Amino acid sequence: MELHIILIFMIFAAIMAVEIKDLISSVIALSAAGLGLCLAFLILKAPNLAITQLVVEILCVIVLIRGTINKDLPLVKDGRWLFNTIATLFSLAVLLLFSYLALKELPNFGAPLMRVSQEYISTGLEKTGSPNLVTAVALNFRGYDALAEAAIIFTAIIGTLAIARKIGKKDEE
Numbered sequence: 001m002e003l004h005i006i007l008i009f010m011i012f013a014a015i016m017a018v019e020i021k022d023l024i025s026s027v028i029a030l031s032a033a034g035l036g037l038c039l040a041f042l043i044l045k046a047p048n049l050a051i052t053q054l055v056v057e058i059l060c061v062i063v064l065i066r067g068t069i070n071k072d073l074p075l076v077k078d079g080r081w082l083f084n085t086i087a088t089l090f091s092l093a094v095l096l097l098f099s100y101l102a103l104k105e106l107p108n109f110g111a112p113l114m115r116v117s118q119e120y121i122s123t124g125l126e127k128t129g130s131p132n133l134v135t136a137v138a139l140n141f142r143g144y145d146a147l148a149e150a151a152i153i154f155t156a157i158i159g160t161l162a163i164a165r166k167i168g169k170k171d172e173e
Contacts, residue, residue, distance in 0.1 A: 002101045003043050009098070010036035023068040028091075031061045035095060042102040052149045059156040063163050 010033045017029035034057035041050035120137050128136035138146050 002098070002105070003040060006036050006040050006043065006098060006102075009094070010040070024065065027061065027064040027068055030064070031057060032091060032095075034060070036098070039098050039102045043105060045106075047106075048145070048149060052152055055153050056156045059160045063160055066164055 013029050013033035013036060017026050017033060020026045020029060034053065038050045038053040038057065041047070041053055120141065121133065124133045124136045125131065128140045130136040130140070
């Protein structure tokens with residue numbers, strides 16, 4: 001049920017991102033869709049993908065806001081601060097509600113949820129020879145997945161640094 005609500009929220013946020021004429025509002029709506037995807041990953045029991053999505057989403061929002069902040073600010077200039085404040089508080093309340101619902105569904109610490117988790121716990125030492133089960137799973141069973149996540153995070157950070165840097169940019173004044 002929660003996943004359906006989050007998917008509807010993501011579709012609504014994506015439509016809003018396309019239809020809104022104000023660039024900053026469009027960036028915020030796009031980031032809401034990305035945060036909805038992060039919550040969907042949590043509900044689907046993929047916290048590693050949720051963390052990666054959250055890091056990439058935050059870095060993309062920084063880049064997009066940096067690129068659009070000086071382009072147009074009609075909602076701030078028109079004096080619609082009351083609407084902006086109410087919309088921000090409403091969005092924050094919805095995000096916190098969905099976050100609470102998603103985090104509430106996570107299993108208790110140490111309780112394997114799926115059959116494959118039980119397999120990792122029972123045969124991890126024998127198959128890998130590593131006494132640390134986390135290391136055994138991360139490096140032996142899920143090595144390519146961890147490498148891809150590290151590459152995604154590295155690429156997002158390098159992209160953010162390349163756009164946000166000050167050296168080499170011409171002054172527009």
